[in-house]
Structures are given as structure tokens and as C-alpha cells.
Amino acid sequence: MAILRRIGAEGFRNLKGVDIELDPVSNLIYGPNGAGKSNLLEAIYYLCYLRSYRNAIEEELIGFDRDGFSLEGVGADKTAVVRLKDGKKKVILNSVERRRYSDYAGWIDCVVLTLSDIWIVRGSPTRRREWLDILISRIRPDYYRELIEYRSILKQRNQLLLKGRMDGGIEAWTDRLVAVGKRIYRLRHAIFPEIENIYQELSDDLRLESTITYQPSTEPESFRADLEASQPRESEIGQTTVGPHRDEIVIKKSGHNMKGYGSEGEQRLSGIILRIVEQELFKKKKKDPILLLDEPFIEIDNNYRARVEELLKRSHQLIIASTRDSNWGRRFKINGGRIEVAG
Structure with missing residues (x-):
């Protein structure tokens, strides 16, 4: 079963000094608009597939006044590190540099749901x-x-x-x-x-x-x-x-x-x-993919909301980004690209 146990990010869009241990079942990332919630989901997606789900080019993923970014993901039995600096990308899986995407793909999978x-x-x-x-x-x-x-x-x-x-x-x-x-x-x-x-x-x-x-x-x-x-x-x-x-x-x-x-x-x-x-x-x-949800319920009709929530909870690991805090799963507060454990 694919589980993302830890995510680290530095210089990816506005993310700064991110290093958090994720819950194997449910996680909530909350904070105001522009705080970096979607950027964190994008960083996880990038670790999975070496591309942005927003179809951004790699130069756009580098934070302001930075010359690159680094990402690290720790799974159940594999660790991935991706570094981009001065236009050069290095991809490492289990301490071995991978030059072909086919040698990297599939170490962990995710599905992202956005508006x-x-x-x-x-x-x-x-x-x-x-x-x-x-x-x-x-x-x-x-x-x-x-x-x-x-x-x-x-x-x-x-x-x-x-x-x-x-x-x-x-x-x-x-x-x-x-x-x-x-x-x-x-x-x-x-x-x-x-x-x-x-x-x-x-x-x-x-x-x-x-x-x-x-x-x-x-x-x-x-x-x-x-x-x-x-x-x-x-x-x-x-x-x-x-x-x-x-x-x-x-x-x-x-x-x-x-x-x-x-x-x-x-x-x-x-x-x-x-x-x-x-x-x-x-x-x-x-x-078993990780399910990344970016404000999933904000524009869902109330007639469907409860049934959609039940379907989404079938996921083995959920990571939700929201502007609202709630008493759900392991909670992380994000602001200005910095994240801290909230409960």
C-alpha cells in the first residue's frame, strides 16, 4: 500500500522549510487563500509524476528570488528526492539517481481533485x-x-x-x-x-x-x-x-x-x-493512490455533498487543502509558505 509518510519542500513556489510527518489516513492543510495550500499539493503531485497538475513549466515552480527548489518524499519503503537548480534537474530514488522517467515512475501514485x-x-x-x-x-x-x-x-x-x-x-x-x-x-x-x-x-x-x-x-x-x-x-x-x-x-x-x-x-x-x-x-x-483534494466541497450542491464525502473517504490516504479548519485528521496550519502542526 502506497503511503506518503513525510514531505519536505524548500523553494517550491512559496514553500519554505516544509518538513512534516503525514498521517497514513487523513490530513488537513488549512490556511487563508495564497498561504501555500495548493502549492503543497502540487509539490506532492510533482514528487509523484515530475510534472505540475496545473500544467506549469518548471521555471514557474521556483520561488521568488530562488535559483531552484528541492523536494523529498518518504513512502512506506522508498524515498524520492528531486532537486532543480540553475535549470538542471536531479531525480533520486532510494539513493540512486534516475535519468529516465520510466525508472522513477510508479514509486507512489496520487490523484488530485480541484475545482x-x-x-x-x-x-x-x-x-x-x-x-x-x-x-x-x-x-x-x-x-x-x-x-x-x-x-x-x-x-x-x-x-x-x-x-x-x-x-x-x-x-x-x-x-x-x-x-x-x-x-x-x-x-x-x-x-x-x-x-x-x-x-x-x-x-x-x-x-x-x-x-x-x-x-x-x-x-x-x-x-x-x-x-x-x-x-x-x-x-x-x-x-x-x-x-x-x-x-x-x-x-x-x-x-x-x-x-x-x-x-x-x-x-x-x-x-x-x-x-x-x-x-x-x-x-x-x-x-492505492493518495487522494489530494483542493477545496473539494466549496462548490458542491448540498444535495450531493454528504454522498461525495462518503465516496472520498474510501481513500486509504487523504490530504485535503481548505481555507477552513475542522476537527478532522491530522491538522496542519499554513501561512506564507510555512507550515506547522496544529493537532
Whole structure:
């Protein structure tokens, strides 16, 4: 079971001298807006995946008047240290420097839930594809490798389309795109039924009457034929119009598209369900992620709040950031980037 026992942070955004022992079950980080609560959750996420969940570039993670940052996380049987200084990053796991992300990934996992998750539901298809790609990559590292290769091939093919190069040169890139695209489709088709079932169960628990479906722009067996059929259109616009990069994940409420017809409360609740789906899928793959919650209940309708809280409490380790103190779990007060044990 993955437990984060201790987190240390220095120079990460506004965090200063952070070194705290976490409770294995429940933790509350409270303080005023701008105190550093979300920064601490971001630091934990960065220790897990070497990236920001806010999609910030690494230079933006360095505190004001600092030349770098350092993070340390102590788990049940592993210790990770990440240092960034003068643009150079060093990643250490169990006292061994790791130069490849694949040698570091998976030492501990987390799922983060924020108010911006509503945009997975409300936003463009790209947001939902990104959510799906990140989720599958976390449980199937081979998927991430296929995705990187696919994007590289797609970029090259699109460049030829933009230049109007419809000669033999584009055929080689089409062959590669189809081969890698088929592998991506097989992985998506293998995992999405689990996602669909978990989402449905959670929706039923919350009485949201919502569904999620995967709508591919093509199928593995027809990918090449569809590319050939769309070639005139692709030549006009200079873009590849079918493939995994054009798929859609459709979320509905009572048969209507949640994006266009769902209320803000329903969209927000659907976003929460998507994050809990991540958590439950991790569990099915024998991984117990830490659940990071950034003001999770501030904009949830009272009709759903109690049921959402019950679902979230299924987590084996919770770390909640809030502006409000409460008598819940191990409590830490944060202000100005400095944190202290409150109880």
C-alpha cells in the first residue's frame, strides 16, 4: 500500500522549510487563500509524476528570488528526492539517481481533485482525451510510449500535408501512423469498458443519472481506409482528420450531452466522478493512490455533498487543502509558505 509518510519542500513556489510527518489516513492543510495550500499539493503531485497538475513549466515552480527548489518524499519503503537548480534537474530514488522517467515512475501514485476539473466535462474534446491519456499512461507505461511516438509521427505527417506533399513520402508516415495508432486503439478499447463501468456505478451512487462513452473517430481495422478517404480534405486543411487524436469521450446526463445541457453543479459533480474513477481504476490495478483534494466541497450542491464525502473517504490516504479548519485528521496550519502542526 502506497503511503506518503513525510514531505519536505524548500523553494517550491512559496514553500519554505516544509518538513512534516503525514498521517497514513487523513490530513488537513488549512490556511487563508495564497498561504501555500495548493502549492503543497502540487509539490506532492510533482514528487509523484515530475510534472505540475496545473500544467506549469518548471521555471514557474521556483520561488521568488530562488535559483531552484528541492523536494523529498518518504513512502512506506522508498524515498524520492528531486532537486532543480540553475535549470538542471536531479531525480533520486532510494539513493540512486534516475535519468529516465520510466525508472522513477510508479514509486507512489496520487490523484488530485480541484475545482478546475469541471473543465474536463465542460471543455473541448482535447481536455477529455488528455484526461484519458494521462489515466491510461499511469497504469500502462507502454501506452505513454506509444502516445509519444504517435504524436511525433502525426506532427511529421501534418507538416507534409501543409506543404502539399502528397507524393510517396507521406505514405511512409501514414504506414507508421496506422501501426502505432492501432496499438493505441487496442489499449483504449481494453481499458475503457472498466472506466465506463466504474463511472456508471459512481453516478448511480450519487444519483446523477450520467453515462460516459468512448467514440473513436475510426476503428483499428478501418483506420487506413478512413485516412485514404479523408485525403482530399486533409490536403485542403493540412491536418490529419482521423485517428486517436480526434476521438471523443462523451459524458451525458439523462441522455443529453453534459457539456451543453448539464448544469454547473452537475458538470462539477461529473468532474469529481472522473477523478474518483482514476482512484478506483488504480485500486483495480493493485495501486492505492493518495487522494489530494483542493477545496473539494466549496462548490458542491448540498444535495450531493454528504454522498461525495462518503465516496472520498474510501481513500486509504487523504490530504485535503481548505481555507477552513475542522476537527478532522491530522491538522496542519499554513501561512506564507510555512507550515506547522496544529493537532
